[in-house]
Amino acid sequence: MAISLGTGQAADEEARAEVEVLNSRLEKTSQLTKKIQASLARLESSGKSVQDAVGPLYGKTQKLQTLGTSTYSRTHHPSDIKSNEEDVIRKGPEKAGLAAFLSSVKRVNKALSEMKQTNLRSNQQAVSDLSRLLKSGNTQLEGHFQRILQDDSRPIEPLHYITKEKPFPMLSQDKTTRLGLINSYIVTSMRQSGTPGESPVLQLYASVRGPYLTVTLQNLASATVNTARKKTPDAIYRQGTNGMGTYAKGLEAAFLAEYDNICALFSRDEWGRVFNLTCQGAISELARTLRELNSHIKSNLTTDCYLAYEIIEIMSSLSSNLDSRTGELKPSFAAALKPIRETGKSSLGELLDDTRRRINNLPTIPGDGAALPITAETITRLQTMVDFLRPISSIMISIGDGGWKSAPSSNASSDQIPSLKSFDVGADGKQIFAHYSVDTIDTLLNSLEAKAKPLLKGKPTLGVFIANNATVIERMIRNSDLQPLLSSRMADVDKWRKTGAQLYTLAWREPSAHLLDVQYTNRGNRPPSGSAAAIDSAAILKGLGSKDKDAIKEKFRLFNASFDELVAKHKSLSMEREVRELLGRQVQQMIEPLYGRFWDRYHEVDKGKGKYVKYDKGSISAVFLSLT
CATH class of the missing domain: 1.20.1280.170 (Exocyst complex component Exo70)
Structure with missing residues (x-):
């Protein structure tokens, strides 16, 4: 029994000792935990300070690392670009193909632009190399543009298209597309690089298409001058017998086709500039042709003044038509037409002076009182003027009623082609022409009377002479298109016939007195x-x-x-x-x-x-x- 109790006590004591050991370890663990927590707190505080101190340095280090990488790329990439693109650019757009060539010069242009932004001294040689490569590429593109354009710029025979009323040929769609790509690249490249001035492509286009227009229209210009030459010196010019009408049709058709080409190829803000540059040569040829015609007209004014009137109307119509379609060339046409327009203005007064001069130079007056040929010739001139009433009315409106009695004012604007409104032959135009016609008749009959008085013996013959000439005038007016224009002014003509009759009957007073x-x-x-x-x-x-x-x-x-x-x-x-x-x-x-x-x-x-x-x-x- 005693043995048994002793054994149990020993076991309890052993368990108690183990518990104490565990409690002791637990206490140490708890203390260690507290120390660890305190250490962690101190470490966290120290870590934030380090981060605050080291963080910016780290960020700058990262940026420097990125910049270094980029700089490395930029300082080493251009040489790769040059070696990669040089072969394509040397081949040219014909061999390499336009699309591949354009892509190559665009890459060179981009690389060059990026290098210029770094502004590093070490890149100067690379910038120089790429600049030469880009210039070569652009020059080849301009030459390629010119060659493509020349393929479709062979002069044509304009009469073929005019007589058949066919539009003049235009550039093919394929070529317009290729030309447009080149032009677009060059304009964009100049804009991005800040290069001043206009694209060289504008002048290139005009340098090819301008001569094409000039040569194409050359035969029409020559025919216009040739058809003005007179076979009979005193023949009166007849409407439509000169080649100016056909020439104007050719000009209009050719210019409109060219304008459509330009609109398909260039940007809107370039249309007017390119169009004027391209047409400049053809208009210069037109101006030269009109100067030749003007010299001919001035040398044959009494018979060919009508050609001046016809040209004024044709050119005014041409200018108006092109202006309505393109908004361009009106000042150029006005400048080309100016000499003939001035001749047309001065002709009205010069024709009256010519009438006086011819009558004054007559050696004699028919003794039988017969009408003179100059009377019929003068009225024939007025009759012919009716065929050109539109341009004549525009001239008369510009110089004013009675303006033919004096030289046109030097201050008057002569560089403007009148608008279509001034070609509306309304009451004013007709009245001014009627006034001019009556002035012409009065000039004629007054000059005839003054010439006949000292040469004809007796008032009866003088009276018959005046009455004869007045009657020829009246008859020619009534039997022509002058009649509706002068119907209200016939009394001005009839007074001359009455004057002649009164002079004649004076002699019959003698037998009456008996x-x-x-x-x-x-x-x-x-x-x-x-x-x-x-x-x-x-x-x-x-x-x-x-x-x-x-x-x-x-x-x-x-x-x-x-x-x-x-x-x-x-x-x-x-x-x-x-x-x-x-x-x-x-x-x-x-x-x-x-x-x-x-x-x-x-x-x-x-x-x-x-x-x-x-x-x-x-x-x-x-x-x-x-x-x-």
Whole structure:
């Protein structure tokens, strides 16, 4: 029993000792944990301080590392670019292909731009090498552009397209696309590099297409000059017989086709510049052609002034059409047309001066009073002007009503082609032309009258001369397109015919005076009045003394002599049909009533022997009829 208890106590004691050992270790562990926590807290605090101190240095180190990597790339990559692209660029766009070539020069351009941004001294040689390579590439592109363009720029025969009303040929779509790619690259490259000035492609295009236009239109220009040459010196120019109309059609068609080419190839802000550059040569040729035509017109002004009017209208229409389509070239056309427009303005006054000069230089005037050829020629000129009324009206509006009486003002603008509004031949244009026509007629007839007065003997012949010329004028107006334009001004023409008739009838006052007698109401019975049948010639004569009878006989004798002389003179003069009828009627109305009255009263003075009374009323009436 004792053994048993001892063994149990020993076991408890052993367990108690183990617990104490464990508690002791636990205490040490707890203390160690606290120490560890304190150490961790101190370490965390120290770590933050280190991070704050070391962090920025680390960031800068990273940046330097990145910059170094980039710098290394930039300082070593250009040589790779040069070696990679040089072969392509040396081959040129034809062998390498345009797409591959463009890609190559773009890469070189990009690499060069990046290198220039580093501005490192060590890269200067590489920058120089790439610059030379890029310049070579750009030069080859410009040459390639020119060669592509030249393939489609061989001169054509314009008449083929004009006569068949076909549009002029344009650049092919394929070539336009390739040309556009080159132009787009060069413009973009210049913009990115900040290169000043315009793209060299603009001048390249004009240098190829400009001569194409000039040579293509050359034959039309030559034909225009050749068709102006006169076969007959005094032949009047007829509308449409000069080649200017065809030339203008060629210019318009060629320029419009070129404008469409330019619009398909260049950017909108370049259209006007390229178009003007390209057309410059053709317009210079046009200006030279117009100067030649102007010299011809001025040398043949009276017959070829109409060519000036026609050219003004053709060129104004051409300028307006192209301006509406392109908004360009109007000033260029105005400058080219200026010499002919000035000639057209001055022609109006010079034609009047020419009329005066030609009349003043006439050696004589027809003695029979016949109308002169210059009268018909002058009205023919006005008739022909009606065919060119639109340009003539524009000229007259620009110089003003009556402006043809003096030289055009040097201050007046001559560099502008009138707008279409000024070509609207409305009331103003017609009225100004009517005024000019009346001025022309007055100049003609005043000059003829002044020339004829000292040369023609007697007012009857002068009167017939004036009436003849006025009648020719009136007839030509009524039988032409002048009639509606001058219908309200015919009184201005008719006054001249009336003036001529009045001058002519002055001579017939002499025989009329012989038919007037003095009647004395205080001598016997007053002479009966009323119808001729109621007059008794024998009774009247019976109441007269011998002296009065002798006076009546003398009156008959003098009348017969004067009347016969004037009748013979009348028949010897050259009269237009209308003038002969007019003057015959006026003489009859003037003489016949007086003679009839005189004959009724005194025909018995020679008792029917016809010694003094040569004409009875019937025979003298027949004479009057022969005058018409």
